[in-house]
Amino acid sequence: MAPKFGKGCHLHLIDGSAFIFRAYHALPPLTRKSDGLPVGAVSGFVNMLQRYVEGNNGPDAATHVAVIFDKGSHTFRNELYDQYKANREAMPEDLRPQIPLTRTATQAFNIACEELEGFEADDIIATLAHQARDAGGRVTILSSDKDLMQLVGGGVEMLDPMKNKRIDAEGVVEKFGVGPDRVVDVQALAGDSVDNVPGAPGIGIKTAALLINEYGDLESLLDRAEEIKQPKRRQTLIDHRAQIELSKKLVQLDCDMALPFGLDDLEVRDPEPEVLMGFLAEMEFRTVTKRIAEKLGIAPPVIEDTAPTSEAAAPEAMPFDADKYECVMDEAALLVWIDRIHDRGYVAVDTETTGLNEMIADLVGISLCVEAGHACYIPLTHKAAATDDLFGSDAVAEGQMDLDRCLALLKPVLEDPAILKIGQNMKYDAKIFARLDIAVAPIDDTMLMSYAMNAGLHNHGMDTLSERYLGHTPIPIKPLLGSGKSAITFDRVPIDKAVAYAAEDADITLRLWQHFKPQLHVKQVTTVYETLERPLVPVLAQMERHGIKVDRDTLSRMSNAFAQKMAGLEAEIQEMAGRPFNVGSPKQLGEILFDEMSLPGGKKGKTGAYATGADVLEDLATEHELPGKVLDWRQLSKLKSTYTDALQEHINAETGRVHTSYSIAGATTGRLASTDPNLQNIPVRSEEGRRIREAFVAEPGKVLVSLDYSQIELRILAHVAGIDALKQAFADGLDIHAMTASEMFDVPLDEMTPEIRRQAKAINFGVIYGISGFGLARNLRIPRGEAQGFIDRYFERFPGIRKYMDDTVAFAKDTGYVKTLFGRKINTPEINAKGPHAGFAKRAAINAPIQGTAADVIRRAMIRMPAAIEGMPAKMLLQVHDELIFEVEEDGANALIDAARDVMENASDPAVKLDVKLAVDAGQGANWAEAH
DNA sequence: ACGCTCACG
DNA sequence: GACGTACGTGAGCGTA
Structure with a gap:
């Protein structure tokens, strides 16, 4: 003693x-x-x-x-x-x-x-x-x-x-x-x-x-x-x-x-050599294990070198084994898992639901995984198997945990700031849980990790990632759900089959996380992931859940009006054609125009069909009345089918609002993409189309506010290419296209004509897209030689632009990627390709840092926005690449505009000091047409 | 499933 | 010298 x-x-x-x-x-x-x-x-x-x-x-x-x-x-x-x-x-x-x-x-x-x-x-x-x-x-x-x-x-x-x-x-x-x-x-x-x-x-x-x-x-x-x-x-x-x-x-x-x-x-005790060595070996600390073993005068344990042999397609050591997955059916079993999660400090989570639309789908079960190969599935609302007919019964399957009890136990875990929740596309799961009053945080997302590292190389869905990085093809969902009319929802999948499928998803997610997490540092995209990807998830989830109010009656009236006009046009068109045909069929239209009516300029594409695009029809409009009518019909058809009809289908029955979904890892440049429905391409350029925006409305007593960056990509170009004349023009608040025109064509600003300005504007945009003589010629409908002359002259006046383009392409060829100002990497695997692909890849590489930097800027603004408008009676609803749309109580609109503009204009600070200041225009009104 | 067409930035 | 070209998206339709 x-x-x-x-x-x-x-x-x-x-x-x-x-x-x-x-x-x-x-x-x-x-x-x-x-x-x-x-x-x-x-x-x-x-x-x-x-x-x-x-x-x-x-x-x-x-x-x-x-x-x-x-x-x-x-x-x-x-x-x-x-x-x-x-x-x-x-x-x-x-x-x-x-x-x-x-x-x-x-x-x-x-x-x-x-x-x-x-x-x-x-x-x-x-x-x-x-x-x-x-x-x-x-x-x-x-x-x-x-x-x-x-x-x-x-x-x-x-x-x-x-x-x-x-x-x-x-x-x-x-x-x-x-x-x-x-x-x-x-x-x-x-x-x-x-x-x-x-x-x-x-x-x-x-x-x-x-x-x-x-x-x-x-x-x-x-x-x-x-x-x-x-x-x-x-x-x-x-x-x-x-x-x-x-x-x-x-x-x-x-x-x-x-x-x-x-x-x-x-009291001080000597370490037990076996215990200490065991721990050090488990951690795979080779150097310190050896040193301590020497001090203790014992032989160091052998630490297997189990490192994956190659970075890509490295199958994890542990094989996938569906038989090892556990089906959690009672509270005791769940508590064991919750203990494991607390011990680990992290858990991979996946939800199974009745559908892909997370605003409507109901939770069916939850998968958890804390260690590669060890995963469970908690079935919650599976329906009993059919006993007498093919359609299954509405009775719940036996042996499932009570949904509310399960959620009550998991909520503290999912909300515990000390436990990291790992998911593949966590926005989906977080939204499902949010509807059940569970605020999942903090999170990691394997899809976004892959996006930060691999944008441009491949997509970032779980199947792709599992195959590429784990060498494992996940169990396909199709055989479980069927397809077409006979497809069933996941709650009808027998529980044993559901366990194998669902638990594997959590297992894969955890393994992907283990693979990707250390790679973020190696690829030097930790900051991109931490500041531009991960924090965006809760912001977007909130926006999507809020949705925007769309007035069904307005859309319905427009649909009817379009239908009437279309019917009239259709009759006229068929009258002119001399026979009935499907005006909406490019194939039939091509045959009418070029074979039967023998109009000039019929060109067949690679599929053997005549091209009938708007540019072709516009040229033909001088020859005949019919093509113009088809153009009118097409415009109406587009507006009706894609907007006034389809949007009504997207109005959520519960909320009366439309809830888009933003994909964070869709576009290679860092831009978001909006789907189901796409609210980033609501018409605005034509007067008729713009009226569709009148159906996007604020609640009574509120207004919609729109703030958009003015010429953000040209400002970024001026900065990255270091064009003093452009920087000065922005600093002076000049009309940038007029200024370009003046510089290029030696026309004083006060003598500027709309036509000259239009050409300069096309050139400015062309530069952002990786200009070519052919492309500019087609856009401006001028001879190719003339267009090339414009471009030569432009590069003469702004030699920095040419240098930027050459440097960017050279960098891409050297490294295989290009970077935005904020460090986002966009891979350019085709940049060294030969043949026609080469041009595409070059122009994409030139455009990506500009478009991508703009995308980073608005992401930063969005991430900061919730804190900046905290306490205001305002909600951020939509993002359209360079525009943010809010809904706010009328009295608060001006204060909101001040606060949001401040965030947007300073979004690049302090990470990047831009030589050009960012300017934001704002508008407000009862609907989107008025606000824009 | 794929290409065409067209809506947006 | 020819190749075929503006960058990035998503949706609906017709056609296979």
């Missing part, structure tokens, strides 16, 4: 959290080779412990030691002050899963590892320090945290492990200007921005120490505040007395906690 802690004993208290953060920030993001688990911080932590153990000898050696950790984010200090530590940044996602491993590491070293739910490490340290001091022993606190300095004195010292500097009472005076016993008084006055302790405004440590030294202690100072000579200081102390007293309570450590262990439990 060891002697009781007392005189001659020396207790070391290690501030575990400080160790972890120091380790995390000091080391590059290391991952375990076999499965990609992030372990950088664990590695650093182990090294620090090892160094500590090695150095623990001589006169200052410990007889007792413990590593103390924080546990739980809510402590008695939050009860005193809800803003305590409120401005602290969230823990980095790749650190989260490492926290439990640091506990294991401490235990592996056979060092006491202590934490108490709801208590900060500092309070445990304070209590132990006092106990040891009172027992007559020495104490050394290994930390540089100034909050612990109040404990120094009477045998208690601190040791900054990095600087290896001891801090005694004298050191504290150096730092705070007062002795350890008055440190809390100074802190109470000075406050602390890191922990969000308010203190007294305008008083820092220097002034606080001065005051405390003059008046003795905080209480005397506050009682005699009237005596202070400086008027401002006096008033501050009088006005903020309560706040100062509160601050003191926040910084004062609890030295008298009831602890479920004693000093004698903390």
